Each structure stands twice: as C-alpha cells, then as structure tokens.
C-alpha cells in the first residue's frame with residue numbers, strides 16, 4: 546500500500562508539466578487536489594496509531610471528492626456543523642459512524658442532529674457547554690454524547706487556532722466530573738473530547754502531549770468518581786505540516802509513541818481527528834502573473850489569486866510556499882506577490898526569493914489543501930475557482946468554476962427582486 550509515501554510533499558515535488566497543462570485547460574486561479582496523496586496521508590497517520598480510531602475532521606476540506614476518498618480509505622468523519630454532517634452523508638458516510646462536535650450550535654443544527662440521532666443511534670454528539678446538553682435533551686435526544694473539555698493548554702501555529710486555552714471551547718476542566726455525573730443520567734455518556742489547537746509541529750509537541758496527558762488523567766478521574774466506563778477519549782486533531790521549505794515534517798511514528806506515552810493506562814479507546822495533516826500538502830493553487838512592477842521598495846508581482854482564493858496569509862499570517870511553474874530555473878529574485886483585492890492584506894509573500902516571475906507565468910501556491918477552498922469567498926465579486934482532482938493517471942473537475950451568475954443568484958432570487966424594482 547502507500548505506507549511508503551514520503552512524509553512531506555513540497556510544492557516542487559508536483560509534476561510541473563501536468564500543472565501547466567491543467568492551467569491551460571481549466572484557466573486560473575485553479576485548485577488542484579491529489580486524491581492519492583489525501584489517501585496516503587490518512588493511511589500514514591492511521592498506521593502510526595494502530596490501536597487508535599482515526600477520524601478525519603471534515604472542516605479542513607469538505608469537498609465531496611476528498612470525503613469520498615477518505616471514506617474509501619476507511620476513515621470515519623468528524624463534523625463540526627450541520628452542513629458538514631449533510632455533506633459527509635452525501636459522500637456516503639454511514640450516519641451511525643459520525644461524530645458531531647457542536648460549538649455554540651445554532652437551533653437548526655441541533656434540530657438536525659437530534660433527528661439524525663433518533664434514526665441513527667450510533668451518532669455521537671460532543672458538547673462543550675451545559676446549554677448544548679440541555680438543548681439536546683429539550684429536543685428529545687437521549688443518545689450518545691461526549692463532553693468537550695477545556696484542558697487549559699492551547700497549542701498551534703497561531704493564537705487564533707489555540708482552542709485548548711480559549712474559554713469558547715469546552716467545559717472547564719474542574720467542572721467535568723460533576724457534569725459527567727449529571728449527564729450519565731440523561732444520555733449515553735460515551736466519551737471525553739479535547740482539541741488543543743492546530744498546526745502542531747515538533748516544537749509544540751511536548752505541550753500538546755502535556756495537554757493530552759491532562760485529558761487522560763481526567764478520563765481516569767471521571768471513571769473513578771462516577772463509575773462511567775468511557776468508550777473513548779478523543780484527543781482532537783491539530784497535527785501540523787511543514788509550510789516553510791526548511792521545516793521538517795512530523796515523524797508520525799514518534800508522535801504516535803509520544804501520544805501513547807502521554808495517555809498512559811486507559812481502558813477507553815483513543816480517538817484522534819486530524820484535518821490539516823490529511824489534506825494540506827495534497828492541494829495547491831495555480832495562479833497567473835498579470836503584473837510585474839519594479840518600485841524603489843520592492844518588485845511587486847500581481848497574480849489572479851487573492852485573499853478570496855486563499856485567506857490564510859491574511860487571516861493567520863500563514864506562509865505558503867510559492868514556485869514558478871513556468872520557469873523554475875530562472876534566477877531567484879526577491880518579490881512580493883499579491884492579488885487583485887484592494888487591501889494591503891492581499892499578499893501571499895513579501896520580498897521572497899522566487900524564480901523571477903514574468904507576465905503570464907504560472908505560479909503554484911503550495912499546501913493549500915487545508916482551510917484553503919474551505920475558506921474561499923467572493924470578495925470583490927470574484928467567482929470562486931474551479932477545483933481539479935488528480936487520481937492516478939486521471940484528472941477530473943470536481944468543482945466547476947463559479948460564474949457571475951452564481952455570485953448574483955441570491956440577489957436575483959431574493960423575494961424583493963420578484964416584487965419589481967420598487968426602490969428605483
């Protein structure tokens with residue numbers, strides 16, 4: 546199988562001839578996802594945790610082709626919203642295997658979960674506030690639940706993802722035993738859950754494992770104090786990938802050993818739910834250079850991708866590798882690459898050495914699989930890009946490019962549009 550897959554795929558490892566052909570056929574900006582790499586990443590991760598139950602956290606990339614690939618590879622799916630549950634089921638997931646992590650869930654999401662759970666008792670709902678459990682009970686839900694814990698330790702690549710120490714997420718550590726004692730009377734309490742942060746690499750691993758150890762301690766305490774035999778303890782996702790060229794990938798075997806060591810003796814099954822790790826390096830964005838402007842301060846390279854295509858640099862100051870697919874061998878020149886949006890946040894890099902871009906060159910922005918298309922938007926009335934999947938020797942469009950018609954449809958179909966142009 547693909548266990549021999551390399552632990553990291555750099556943007557320069559892609560087949561540039563194939564990328565040029567895809568851009569010529571499908572236009573730019575274009576998302577290109579390698580489904581074989583998605584499957585290989587999942588398999589490598591799961592192999593490093595042989596006794597754990599590894600789910601895929603759908604929110605990193607909910608594209609149907611990705612979900613189908615992971616279901617085929619044997620992954621179960623973790624969802625954090627009603628729409629993700631619906632899309633997982635649409636891609637073929639058995640609802641009895643789904644896990645729904647509810648964060649300040651809107652009524653419609655809980656209505657849906659309660660209905661789904663009534664028909665599919667295998668569904669597990671994870672709550673991180675007492676209100677969520679009360680609201681579930683009010684909907685007649687008495688099925689499987691897990692308690693999301695706030696371990697008080699957050700980890701990851703940016704403070705905006707360090708969920709483990711953010712009061713928004715989970716029940717305060719010291720209140721979990723009491724809540725467990727209450728919930729076991731009202732539901733089928735099957736697990737504890739924690740998600741500490743995202744983008745954890747080697748430097749953060751000790752903190753991450755410390756948080757995992759705290760959660761495992763709490764699981765033992767819950768069982769000792771309340772007598773509940775927990776079926777699982779879920780330590781969330783958060784496993785990072787190297788975005789910078791000089792960063793080393795996680796050695797997942799070592800991570801597997803460290804996690805097991807941090808957990809210690811535990812009767813419950815270990816669950817993990819990586820998102821980013823599975824999809825990040827399996828996708829890139831192709832974008833065309835339309836402007837090269839020399840100024841006293843910088844060489845500014847304008848491209849047709851923007852923060853509407855990939856918002857991570859603007860939102861998290863994220864680094865994404867960029868390669869010149871048309872001319873990888875040109876001499877390196879420090880350039881700033883940005884898109885057509887009228888904000889200074891619309892930059893992919895500043896003064897970064899790239900094989901000197903010229904107008905009409907094709908650039909690849911790497912590691913765009915996680916929270917890439919997922920966070921794409923229509924700022925500046927830009928239709929969202931197409932997505933092409935590569936699988937073996939085949940390529941196929943898995944999301945067509947949006948049109949202006951898609952962008953304006955919700956206005957044209959608004960009830961007031963049908964009343965006529967009263968306001969004009």
Ligand SMILES: *Cc1c(COP(=O)(O)O)cnc(C)c1O
Pocket residue numbers: 602604605623625646740742743744781782783784818819820821822915
């Ligand atoms: C976002 C999220 C994940 C996945 O995080 P990654 O950093 O992408 O691995 C897993 N579990 C929960 C509950 C999440 O919210």
